Amino acid sequence: MELSVSQAQGRVPVTVLHVKGNIDSTSYQEFQTQAETLIADGAHELLVDLREVPYMSSAGLRALNQIYNKLRASTEDTNTVTKGVTAGTYKSPHLKLLSPSARVLETLKMSGFDMFLDIHSTLDAAVASF
Amino acid sequence: MHLRAGDGGGRDNPAAMDRGGRENPAAIDRGGRENPAAMDRGGRENPAPTHIVVSLSPLRLERAFDGSLEQLSNIRDFVGQTAHSLGGSEDDAFACELACDEAAANVYNHAFENKHGRIVMRIWRAENRLVMQMHYQGKAFDPDKIPEPDLRAPIQERPTGGLGLYFMRQLMDDVAFEFDDVRGNTLTMRRILNIPERYGVMELSIERPADDAAVIHIQGSVDGSNFKQLIAQAETLHGEGVNRIVLEISGCEYMSSSGLVALNAITKLLRGERAPDAEDGWAVLKTLDDARGASDKVQLALVNPTPRVDRVLDLAGLKNLIPSYPDTASALAALA
DSSP states (O other), X not given: OEEEEEEEESSSEEEEEEEESOBSTTTHHHHHHHHHHHHHTTOOSEEEEEEEOOOBOHHHHHHHHHHHHHHSOTTOOHHHHHHXXXXXXXXXXXXXXXXXXXXXXXXXXXXXXXXXXXXXXXXXXXXXXX | OEEEOOOOOOXXXXXXXXXXXXXXXXXXXXXXOOOTTXXXXXXXXXXXXXXXXXXXXXXXXXXXXXXXXGGHXXXXXXXXXXXXXXXXXXXXXXXXXXXXXXXXXXXXXXXXXTSOEEEEEEEEEETTEEEEEEEEOSOOOOGGGSOOOOTTSOGGGOXXXXXXXXXXXXXXXXXXXXXXXXXXXXXXXXXXXXXXXXXXXXXXXXXXEETTEEEEEEEEEEOTTTHHHHHHHHHHHXXXXXXXXXXXXXXXXXXXXXXXXXXXXXXXXXXXXXXXXXXXXXXXXXXXXXXXXXXXXXXXXXXOOOHHHHHHHHXXXXXXXXXXXXXXXXXXXXXX
């Protein structure tokens, strides 16, 4: 797996983490650690670029879950989020995904992660959505 | 690789769990989704398989994986290629890869306490199901005690475990664990394949470019339900004086181990040997190789096998014995 980072400017500055390769039990830790380092260094808005990720197992989802929790605003009310997820109106404000492959999307859907992770198909739309 | 007259697989597992009836708010749509980002599973070689065993009737593949998590991609490649070769669609192959990845990751992380060990995988086809078995020595667990993830729970409150097992049950029609301290543990997973509608349908058409030569065009699938028809057709042609046969199989979508039996029978027929009894034909498949030394003259050739059929031939070790050509003319010329 190869990781690289770039910055984009929408309404707010967005950190883009580009992932190349499969995210499975072998590689998720590297991915998660990189994202956590970015957050520790001050990134508030994180876009994970999945365009070159052919495959993701549940290990990748667990990493996304951890990253989501690190980015979650401490003021965010759990009940409001839960209601929003159930109603289909909530989309993760600080963690977004760019262009998962059909297979990765299946994995996200099977786990229900697509119900609250905001997924975009183009870089411009993703950056503008923060 | 060697061929072995294997014992039959397909035994049923009494401890099978069924995924039916479970609440599933985000069920994956298994039907017919297109796959623009199919994984590269063509042509890649597994770097270091410990051994591979192919047995026929049913065609069963076995491979051992020694090591740790770094074997996951090898396991996925093996499972995906085999699922595809045994008649699975791209969706089937993906489901099998993901389920085995999750199962193996759990074994490496939880069952092997030092995180290293051997996993032996066996895969075979039983009618419309693909059966995958994972055998290993290691710590047991109670699958019923793994809570099913609540997909409606707030994301921040979700337990991080259990998702792998949940995926396995979603992707497979049947997931069963057997734990045995002495003989080792066996995980058996079965999936009903998305079989093409033409399964069991074989259409033959014959051309006679010369008195002693025939081209048989095969459309559809050559499997247990129809392989004897193919042998009978070759016998009829042989009776009419044909001793060179080209099978044009570009339209053959699937060939089971019964199809391989038919190829074996036709090869023997054209050599003037008695065709083996179709009922135990697979047991003598290996004799094709043995019998070849005396005469290298080949009287059966294939034209344009699909990549899937080509892999089945390769797995069974027949690819070098029955040559393939890109078109009928060059196949006929090679047999002349």
